[in-house]
Amino acid sequence: MNRRLEADGRDMNVYVQVNTSGEQSKFGLHPDDALDFIERLEAFPRLKPQGLMTLAVFSDDADRVRPCFTLLRRLRDQAQRLHPQMTELSMGMSGDYELAIREGATMVRVGQAIFGPRPTPDAHYWPGVAE
Template identity: 55%
Template sequence: MSDGAGTLAARLAAVRGSIAAACREAGRDPAEVTLLPVSKTFGEDVIREAVGLGLRRFGENKVQEIQAKAAGLADERLDWVVIGHLQTNKAKAVAKLAAEVQSLDRLDLAVALDKALQAQGRAIDVLVQVKTSREESKFGLVPEALPGFLDELKAFPSLRLRGLMTLAEASPDDAVVRACFRTLYRLRDRARDAGHPADRLSMGMSGDFALAIAEGSTEVRIGSAIFGARSYKPV
């Protein structure tokens, strides 16, 4: 599928090249950084094209989009990753369909997810979302609450803690954006020092992933740079 910016294959190759270049600039091995394609608002045909390019794992903001796409793409056996703010009433759907949740940010959600997952006989990977920006529109656990929350997560066997996630402040000042990422990096190190299995750092999107990589990101969430401009029409 092509558009004015070229084919999906060309955009994916360009993103991978940019990730590798950012890693080299930061003195890091590109193998240390995973790409999570974010397919929100794009339909089954586009995702099938992406699968043909070797992608099997897709990030989505809304559970209802995962439900719609998973039904039509069941034959592909894809891994769906929830990256958007999650309401507790979506826990049952997540327990059935998602391979991972990167936006775990409060205790009542952990309770709901664990209950639903145990009913399904499943366990999934989770990242704790931390609010590192000053923007009221951003979700996430406040940094000061993270240590206690990580301790509480030990009570939920179906939630396998793997790391932390954040969204940086939408700022034209690179120093402000980097500070958000640096905060999460330091929080991750403290969590590991406290014995928590929190190796992963999901931070960086299409507009700021090079800065995130420079600050230690292990996974970047890329949507429009791969799939093109979004129309925000229902799937």
């Protein structure tokens, strides 16, 4: 990506995805690896990390969801000490965006709340939204 962006004379703002739920079905870096990865991004100057993103555990139990968001906020705060541009937290979806906002989200993804349930085999991941 960096080579292509260099050839095009462009930069790209990016978010680093962290698997805060520990679920194998989710993508992203292990939380213990996130800060080192962000440091290594400096070798790719066209990629401009702006923040972190995560998908919390899919549950309507706030006590299970909140730790995913709290962990990401802590990691962002640590990263921001070294990289002041790392201000953003992309976390929260239609079923848990209010909790994500309370935990510091600056970006939420609420497509199902706007457009309705997705007709996909994984629709069960959105409790209370995709019936």
